[in-house]
Amino acid sequence: MTARDLERYAELFARRTRVMRSSAMRDLMAVTARPEVISLAGGLPDTSTFPPASFAAQMTRIAQESSAEALQYGPTDGFDQTKDCIAEVMAAEGMSVDREDVVVTTGAQQAIDLICKTLVDPGDVVICEAPTYPGAVPVFCSYEAEVIQVEMDENGLDTERLVEVLVRLRAERRRPKFIYTVPSFHNPAGVTLSTERRRRLVELAREHELLVCEDNPYGLLRFDGQPSEPLYALDGGDYVLYLGTFSKILSPGIRVGWVVAPPPVLEKIALGKQAADLCTSTLTQYFVREYFSEQSWQRYLESLVEIYRRRRDVMLEALERHFPRQASWTRPEGGLFLWAALPDYIDTTDLLAKALRENVAFVPGRAAYLDDRGANAMRLNFSGSTREEIREGIRRIGAVIAEQVELYETITGEHTILRASPASPSGVRGSDQERASAESGDAGEGGDVVPMRRRAEGR
Amino acid sequence: MKVAVLKGGRSLERGVSLKSAARVEDALDALGHETLPLDVGSDLVGRLRQERPEVAFIALHGPGGEDGTVQELLEILGIPYTGPGVAACGRCMDKVAAKHELREAGLPTPDWAAFNSTAFGELGAADALDEIEDRLAFPLVVKPAAQGSSLGVEFAADRAKVPAALVAAFSYDDRVLLERYVEGRELAVSVLGSEALPVVEALPRQEDFFNFEARYEIGRTEYVCPAELGSEETAEVQEIALGTYETLACSGFARVDLILGEDGPTVLEVNAIPGLTDTSLMPMAAEAAGVEFEQLVERIIALALERPAGAATLPA
Secondary structure, eight states, X not given: OOHHHHHHHHHHSXXXXXXXXXXXXXXXXXXXXXXXXXXXXXXXXXXXXXXXXXHHHHHHHHHHHHHHHHTSXXXXXXXXXXXXXXXXXXXXXXXXXXXXXXXXESHHHHHHHHXXXXXXXXXXXXXXXXXXXXXXXXXXXXXTOEEEEEEEETTEEOHHHHHXXXXXXXXXXXXXXXXXXXXXXXXXXXXXXXXXXXXXXXXXXXXXXOOEEEEOSSTTOBOSSOOOOOHHHHHTTSSEEEEXXXXXXXXXXXXXXXXXXXXXXXXXXXXXXXXHHSSSOXXXXXXXXXXXXXXXXXXXXXXXXXXXXXXXXXXXXXXXXXXXXXXXXXXXXXXXXXXXXXXXXXXXXXXXXXXXHTTEEOEEGGGGOSSSTTTXXXXXXXXXXXXXXXXXXXXXXXXXXXXXXXXXXXXXXXXXXXXSOTTOOTXXXXXXHXXXXXXXXXXOTTTOSOOOOOOOSOO | OEEEEEEOOSSTTHHHHHHHHHHHHHHHHHTTOXXXXXXXXXXXXXXXXXXXXXXXXXXXXXXXXXXXXXXXXHHHHTOOBSSSOHXXXXXXXXXXXXXXXXXXXXXXXXXXXXXXXXXXXXXOGGGGHHHHHHHHOSSEEEEESSOSSSTTOEEEOSGGGHHHHHHHHHTTXXXXXXXXXXXXXXXXXXXXXXXXXXXXXXXXXXXXXXXXXXXXXXXXXXXXXXXXXXXXXHHHHHHHHHHHHHHTTOOSEEEEEEEEETTEEEEEEEESSOOOSTTOHHXXXXXXXXXXHHHHHHHHHHHHHHSOSOOOSSOO
């Protein structure tokens, strides 16, 4: 194929294809897949402890008892039996849901796509957190949404900042189509929306007649602290669309998720689903049914929680030991990720290149933003690597950060500080800056990071 | 003929390399050669010894594949290979060494200053930044000395931007350079054998002007080939590109990137192993000269076989 051929195709590409991730980041992420790399970049649940014998028995039973049905198309909105399993999972977090309120989707990822497909015209406003789930970014982009990202702090989405945004939008006579949020064990930030703010968010939704899309893949993966009440439970389903998935409690490979929405919205979502793929895999829905019939899903979940808790602890411990004092990070009470912020002169995309030479990888913070923010942050996954790998991985990342910090301080020691205006953050230690901004209630320009819980004293 | 295609490897440009190689492999198959694709790793020498290819097509980019390392191994194994030889690769990959050679040969290249991290850590180079910045003026460009693509290349609009730009560039290499920014048209001249191919001009979209990554994305940068230049300008640009190629003792092929500014053309860098993907500039230039991709590959191999076996550093 020649460049001219390519141009011929390129002329045919829809406008939405233009908004793609930077090639540099794509190239870097491609290298993270090398086997010698300790990757803290993926979002992978641990599937290695799922008992193969149980897997085999369930699949055998499906083959012996339901072969023809399991190999056939199914209903677009999913099987009733799948929906019963969904109801069981949602009940475990205090939600009650009827079969007719649910559409089974090909992972919750498809639900995000279908919601956008249903609600978003090019240029429409969608509100989400800053940072947001990196996997939602290409979806919002491909529907050409205008995305407004609202800051978070250690208690999740800052609802007062959200109010400011809503007021501004109202003055501009623009109605946001929905707010996308991951309230529990946020990906990538690792923080959880406080009870008070959950109430406030639901209140705001009613006041502004706003749809809230609650993406809750990790809610059941709580390691410590009290369970949080889902927005859906607080709202009763008037304004909250709920997204769930079996990916983190059973398997991401089966691609079974779901969406719960008010009937008129759900109807459109089902139509969109029909156009997208007719139905979610029948075979894997049968697998879910078989698996749930054994009544052991909560036991398996408990074993995962135990594994992840230990891995999180190891990661936090390793961060304390190996990350320089200029860094800060969140301490998640559950889920798969934490978010670390470095001094603002470090660009984590460049840092990743350096880290890859040491065979370790993370997700650069930029992936979680639609604008240029997040350059000094990174997402670290603790669910998909062993404790030894986590320790070693964090040690290596800490070492490359330390090199950059030292270099920067050497360069600026006699150079920038002398000239920088007193208000300039250059040369200010990250932790001081953070303290200053925490005191002033200001997230700070350029730092663009979720203000983190301060690290433990006296290390 | 049995042709090994060396690709992949551990460089950050692995992705581009695999794309270049896939295209080369298709061409080799179409030409009726026996193709031996090799994703280079620790078994490379063993595989080459065992397979004994008649020639190696090097489709590697970045450190390791483009800096003379693989070329040296092939010299030792006595396997002819495509593109420039060991020393030329080394000179092209090291932007600082290349600039010194060009200056000595009287060829134009923007003013610069280069440092390694030791210079800052142990020799107090930070103290000299003021003078350097005064001499080069803003905006200036900060880049790693040895990195093939746009990775780590940053504009610094003012003094405050320099330290972070240096930290970024040092992520990719232990040596970086600060270079005077030259405003002008962005041109690339590929050289095949001893012939300069038609000039390619890159026209980035306005909003991407300071975004080097955009230079590598289809749709974000438009390329024109042959570039719309007067015949004298074209001749001058090609002459400087050829002079550069010869000064750095390149052979086989290479791509010279230049800026055509107010004071005429000036050389930014030389790619010893330019990309050969669908969107790469060298195939585009060859096509403009009437050389289809397969012919280009055949010619590159012929040039590899013509080159006297050579600068092996081990006694025979």
